[in-house]
Amino acid sequence: MGLGAGRPAATRGVLARVSTAVVVAGVLGLAGACAGGGGGGEGGQGRLAVGLLLPGGGASRFGQFDRPLIEQRVEELCPRCPAVAVAATPDPAVQRQQLESMITRGVDVLIIAAIDPKLLRPSVEAAHRAGIPVVAYDRLAQGPVAGYVTFDGAEVGRLQAEALLQAMAARGKGEQIVMMNGATSDPNAGWFKEGSLAVLKGTAVKIGKSYDTVGWRPENAFVNMRGAVAALGGGSIDGVLAANDSLAGAVISALNATEVRPLPPVTGQDADLAAVQRIVRGEQYMTVYKPFKPAADAAVDMAVALGQGRPVGSIATRTVDSATTEDIPSVLLPSVAVTVGNIKDTVVKDGMYTIDQVCPPRLRSACDKAGLTG
Structure with a gap:
């Protein structure tokens, strides 16, 4: 049984308010040295590019914790790969433009913490048509998502x-x-x-x-x-x-x-x-x-496996349903009251x-x- 994710409210007119935006495409260039990382399988010959989209940088939780932990995991899997470049914005319309820019640049897999899952859905569908798997991180994006990592x-x-x-x-x-x-x-x-x-x-x-x-x-x-x-x-x-x-x-x-x-x-x-x-x-x-490290690790592991064309069954612990997609391989992590x-x-x-x-x-x-x- 999957877990329903609810139906986010529609966001109207946002794109019209952003006529020009600086789009920074966060691309993690993972070379062939990453082959076998994440799930321990084989494959991944040549360059593997992973696009990363976060809803905030700097003082946000994503900037303080998720980003450096994702960078750390990439470094562990691929020490000679370029440094992580992150696309971060609190604006859902800008995030959609960033995603479309990554598709144009031809990344192999995407990790996305969606600001507005419904608004981002057409771009997730475009990524799917382009053969680019999408890992939803922290927030469950709508559309044909290939994997999902979050906390329960x-x-x-x-x-x-x-x-x-x-x-x-x-x-x-x-x-x-x-x-x-x-x-x-x-x-x-x-x-x-x-x-x-x-x-x-x-x-x-x-x-x-x-x-x-x-x-x-x-x-x-x-x-x-x-x-x-x-x-x-x-x-x-x-x-x-x-x-x-x-x-x-x-x-x-x-x-x-x-x-x-x-x-x-x-x-x-x-x-x-x-x-x-x-x-x-x-x-x-x-x-x-x-604890953000297990989440960051699982997302990178899942992204690398998908980018290499390998299944993520050994990483996912269950499946989840979104408003548009059923049985998404997922990792749901526990939390602690402080x-x-x-x-x-x-x-x-x-x-x-x-x-x-x-x-x-x-x-x-x-x-x-x-x-x-x-």
């Missing part, structure tokens, strides 16, 4: 909801929450939401307000949270289920701006450094840590952050209290 979104939502219920029970308050969900254009957002609702169903908790945050933009979450406080009253909000750490940060800013005290427990996802520091300060209750009590045993132990990064001088007192010592 239902588990992410369950971890968030379970942690929120625990935090509210510890405070003796658990009547009403606000849900700050992700963008409806991202199928993962619906997946997280479904996982959370499965836990909340049957409890006494009332969802006072639920928002789908357009574009996953923090500024939209900030406005929505202020609206929730105005409509419900700050004192009646016992918890906020925020879908990721960027939204959590905006929620906390809005609560502070409206002088809600004490702050209710707030969830998150991605284990951003700022979020981990908010957890130390007591502003954010939890985040979901997704609270103040297990920061040292999770993100620090795994080398994601050092104690010094989590605990700058201004947080030393709070870190000492949390048992976070160097």
Whole structure:
């Protein structure tokens, strides 16, 4: 049985707003030295070019973690290959142009973290017609996808909801929450939401307000949270289920701006450094840590195998259905809930952050209290 990915909302008029765009085609030039990498098979004679499209660079999670880990895996498989060049943008229309540019350049396989899976579908179909397999990374693209690597979104939502219920029970308050969900254009957002609702169903908790945050933009979450406080009253909000750490940060800013005290427990996802520091300060209750290295490794392994014409059955652990394609070979990885009590045993132990990064001088007192010592 595959796992349905939902039906993202249509995005209209986006291409019309981007008449000119600088398109950077991220191409990983994998030479014949990569033959046998990933799945351990043979083949892959000559040059193998892998196109990489990420929805953000720089300070984003994709820029900080996914990109260097993908580069590292490529280096492991092919030490003499050129350095990874990444096409990264938060704009779905630009990403579609980047993908089409890669097709024109004749890459052999694509790794894509789709910003808007529905908008990108015609380009994924064009890649398929050109004989270029597509590995969907983190987010399930629509169209004839050949492989998929992500974290179990239902588990992410369950971890968030379970942690929120625990935090509210510890405070003796658990009547009403606000849900700050992700963008409806991202199928993962619906997946997280479904996982959370499965836990909340049957409890006494009332969802006072639920928002789908357009574009996953923090500024939209900030406005929505202020609206929730105005409509419900700050004192009646016992918890906020925020879908990721960027939204959590905006929620906390809005609560502070409206002088809600004490702050209710707030969830998150991605284990951003700022979020981990908010957890130390007591502003954010939890985040979901997704070990990115296994995901990056699996995506590169799958891409190399597909580019060499080899099956990915030894890499995939199950199949998943998208809105358009059934039985996509997939890897769904587990996640971990992080609270103040297990920061040292999770993100620090795994080398994601050092104690010094989590605990700058201004947080030393709070870190000492949390048992976070160097």
